Structures are given as C-alpha cells and as structure tokens.
Amino acid sequence: MSTLNLPLSGFRIAVTSDRRSAELIEALERRGAEVTHAPLLKLAPLDDEALLVEQTRKLIELRPEAVIISTAYGLRRWFDSAEAAGLGHQLCQSMKAAKLFVRGAKAHGAVRALGFHAAGVAQDGTTAGLLPMLSHSIAGQAVAVQLHADSDHGLTQSLRDLGASRVLKVEPYRWLDTSSDQHLSSLIEGICAAHFDAITFTSAPSVHALFAAARTRNRHQALIRSLNERIAVATVGPVTAAPLQLAGVHGALVPERHRMGAMILQLVEHLSAMGTLSSPTVFGDCELRGRTLSLNDERCELTPAQTEILRCLLEAGGSVVSRDELGAVLPAVSSKHALDMTLSRLRRTLPHPDLITTVIKRGYRLNVEVARY
Structure with missing residues (x-):
C-alpha cells in the first residue's frame, strides 16, 4: 500500500509514554504517522510491572470487603496500570463492591474523581488515623491496602490485629521525573506551536508532569490553548483524561474500552474525520x-x-x-x-x-x- 493511502499518513503525533511506548509507536508508524517520542515520566528501574498487575488480578479474584487508599498518586497510578492491562473495568467493580477507607483529603479527592464513595476518611491524613474507624469494621473480612510508597508503616499488622482474615498489599509504581530534560522543553514548545497534530497520554502522572514542566517554563496557558484549539488529545481511559479536564482541556478522546488499541483506533477515526x-x-x-x-x-x-x-x-x-x-x-x-x-x-x-x-x-x-x- 502506498504511504499516501495509510490512515495516518501526513499526521505528526507525539507519544508521551515510557511503558509500552515501542508498541504504541510501531502501531502509529505502521499506519503512516510521523511519531516523536518524548516520555514525560520513566518508571523507576527497581519497579516490577508484572507485580502490580498480578496484585490487581488477586484483588479482583478476592473481592475484598474493604480497601484502604493511602495516596492520590498511588490510586491514580494503580488505575492507569489496570486500564493499560485491560483490568480497569473489573477493578472498578471490585472497588464499588467494597468499603473504601481513605488516608487524607488528597486521596479522598482522587477517590471521588473516580466516582467512588468513601466509607471513612482519616481527617489527620495519617495511617494511624484510619485505625479507629476500622476497629469494628473488618473483623473476619478480607482487606486490600494500596501502599504508601514502598512501606505499609505497620498497617498490615495492625489490620491483622483488628481481626482481618486476609490482607492483600497493592504496590503502585514509582516514577522517575524527567522534567528537566531538554526533550521535554522541545515537546512543550512543539505543542504550543502546533508542530503536532495529536498527542497521546497513557497515564495521569504523565499529564501532571507535562503541566508542571509547562508552568516552570511559563508556557502553561499557551499549552492549554493549543491542546484545546489545535491538537487532538488521545487518552487511554477516563483516569488519564481526568487531569486534562481539570486543567481546562476539553474534548480529549476517551475510548469506551480502556485499552491502548482502542485509543489508537479512536485517534485514527478522529484524525480521518476532523484532521x-x-x-x-x-x-x-x-x-x-x-x-x-x-x-x-x-x-x-x-x-x-x-x-x-x-x-x-x-x-x-x-x-x-x-x-x-x-x-x-x-x-x-x-x-x-x-x-x-x-x-x-x-x-x-x-x-x-x-x-x-x-x-x-x-x-x-x-x-x-x-x-x-
């Protein structure tokens, strides 16, 4: 097939992901796009992708009666990973069936942003603040804990002491910040000048990293304007799209099936129709x-x-x-x-x-x- 007839021929697309970026880039280039790779965040080398996916699968199978959310960042990253692995819908169903106990206001905001209701929130923002409300709630029940960073700060043992029949730990990934890299400055200027026809996001932390870097360079408003008026924004799911919407970026593409393949197909359809x-x-x-x-x-x-x-x-x-x-x-x-x-x-x-x-x-x-x- 002539490159003129490929569905993305003539379009320039920025890919911001690190994980699975080669797969995404290959899929876009195979359809004729010219791709610029500018990862906004990189996974810390000690993190194990398979571990979090396996922990998510275990939680879905376990159907815990209670889930403890420690951090907003960890919760968002957890759902980003679940969406990318095709487990987003199942994880949502498990969370809706459980009582959610949240450590602090920021995490509570993330819970509400995902459409969930918290059964209890530690107003002091500490793990210890969760324990009184759990003391008469989890005896004989299975409990899942989204860990804060790489430590449970004794929470796992405390839950067992309160009578939990099983405690499942979920350990979201840590990211390496690349905000000072020259390639990020080039990406921001390219977005502001509409050098791209589309940009893809597969995680909410990447969106946050882009906005933070744009603010430090005094380009945040210009970037938002360009994303709204001149560049198609493709996301892998609603969790990834949420910070874009909160920042005032309207019309981000969100596929019904929260997977990378669905994102690509939706972007092809959008550019073919609108671009x-x-x-x-x-x-x-x-x-x-x-x-x-x-x-x-x-x-x-x-x-x-x-x-x-x-x-x-x-x-x-x-x-x-x-x-x-x-x-x-x-x-x-x-x-x-x-x-x-x-x-x-x-x-x-x-x-x-x-x-x-x-x-x-x-x-x-x-x-x-x-x-x-």
Whole structure:
C-alpha cells in the first residue's frame, strides 16, 4: 500500500509514554504517522510491572470487603496500570463492591474523581488515623491496602490485629521525573506551536508532569490553548483524561474500552474525520492531512503557519477569505507584512503556486473547479 493511502499518513503525533511506548509507536508508524517520542515520566528501574498487575488480578479474584487508599498518586497510578492491562473495568467493580477507607483529603479527592464513595476518611491524613474507624469494621473480612510508597508503616499488622482474615498489599509504581530534560522543553514548545497534530497520554502522572514542566517554563496557558484549539488529545481511559479536564482541556478522546488499541483506533477515526480536508481544484484533487498537502498524489510538507492558512482556505470551499480572517487564525503573525511573507512562502511551497488566488481588495480563495464569489 502506498504511504499516501495509510490512515495516518501526513499526521505528526507525539507519544508521551515510557511503558509500552515501542508498541504504541510501531502501531502509529505502521499506519503512516510521523511519531516523536518524548516520555514525560520513566518508571523507576527497581519497579516490577508484572507485580502490580498480578496484585490487581488477586484483588479482583478476592473481592475484598474493604480497601484502604493511602495516596492520590498511588490510586491514580494503580488505575492507569489496570486500564493499560485491560483490568480497569473489573477493578472498578471490585472497588464499588467494597468499603473504601481513605488516608487524607488528597486521596479522598482522587477517590471521588473516580466516582467512588468513601466509607471513612482519616481527617489527620495519617495511617494511624484510619485505625479507629476500622476497629469494628473488618473483623473476619478480607482487606486490600494500596501502599504508601514502598512501606505499609505497620498497617498490615495492625489490620491483622483488628481481626482481618486476609490482607492483600497493592504496590503502585514509582516514577522517575524527567522534567528537566531538554526533550521535554522541545515537546512543550512543539505543542504550543502546533508542530503536532495529536498527542497521546497513557497515564495521569504523565499529564501532571507535562503541566508542571509547562508552568516552570511559563508556557502553561499557551499549552492549554493549543491542546484545546489545535491538537487532538488521545487518552487511554477516563483516569488519564481526568487531569486534562481539570486543567481546562476539553474534548480529549476517551475510548469506551480502556485499552491502548482502542485509543489508537479512536485517534485514527478522529484524525480521518476532523484532521483531513479535501477539495477539487483546477489542478486536481487537493487533500490536507495534518501538515502534509497532496495534490494529485504529489506531496509537500507545510509549516504550522502555512497549514493554518491553507486549512482556512479549504474550509471556505472556494469562497473569498479576507486578510483579517487569515490573520485571526495566525495569532503569532504580528503584522500584515508577516502575513504576506507567510502567504508568499506557502505559494512557493505548493506544487502549483496558483492554487491560491488573490482577489483584489477582498482577500484570497482556493482555486477550485468552479470559483464561488
């Protein structure tokens, strides 16, 4: 198959995950995408992915009567991992069937964000604060504990002393922060300048890391604006999408099946429907996919500014677009002269410079088969 006919041909996609990134990148490239890999977080080398998945499977089988949530970060990471392993729905059902006891306000917020109800919350934010409310609640019952970091701080033994029939430990992963890496600065600037057509997230901690790094670089608002207006945002599930929504990023893609394969298929459908524009012209069929223009199967690569101009003209379908309207889609263009230069370079880049026609004193239009004034 020609690369022109691949579903993601012409699109540029940023992959932010570390775990399973090779699989995701290969799947996107196989469909024709140009992929930039910029992992926002990396798993600590001592963490064992298989361990957490196995612990999650045991909890699903055990169906504990009580689950203790120690940290917001740990809970989010746990559900991210479960979603990626295809266990998200089953884990949700197990949590809904159990009484949830939460250590502190932040963890309580994470519990509510996931749609769960807490049977009890330690107001002092300590493990010890959980014990009084558990003292008459867990005798003879199975209890699962989402550990804080790599230690249970004696909680496991305390639960046994209170009569728990079984205690299952769940140990979420720790991440290595890469926020100071140069590749992250390049990613943030690329997002703000819309150098990508889409970006993928497979964990909520990665989203948090991106926002934190953008704030330290004073690019947070520009990044949010670009994610809302210019870049498709694909997530593996609702837990990953939650911090995007809280930050004001609307319209993030969330597949019904919370798996990476479903995320890829949804992204393909979205870009095919929303990211591709086409029109018949006097020079043949013109198609814009991402920043790649094809005219009768002849391709050329456009800059982000050139893409915005051509997209505006394609959407007009041959109608005249004024200079002011073109300037409005290019917030970085600060003068009419700069707009003229961008248009001039665009024409030189196109297979046929006359694909864009100047309408004196009115603006510009695409040179379609039948011009509409």
